[in-house]
Amino acid sequence: MSTTKITVNNNGSLKVEGEFIIVDANGNEYGLQGRTTLGLCRCGLSGNKPFCDGSHRDGFENLSTAFDLPPKKV
């Protein structure tokens, strides 16, 4: 099984690399035209959601630092 890597970019997008599909709320797949790397918007400013269009440069600030989530509830 291949690993999909998601990088939380400082002050910007979620960079997705690897093998993945992206679907909308109805389960319909976005046509990625063979892309294996792309940016998903996490700032809310993109005019092309869910994809990053660079609008985060207009003032989105959030530095990413990895941390551990609390234990999963069972």
Ligand code: FES
């Ligand atoms: S993260 Fe790039 S436009 Fe939102």
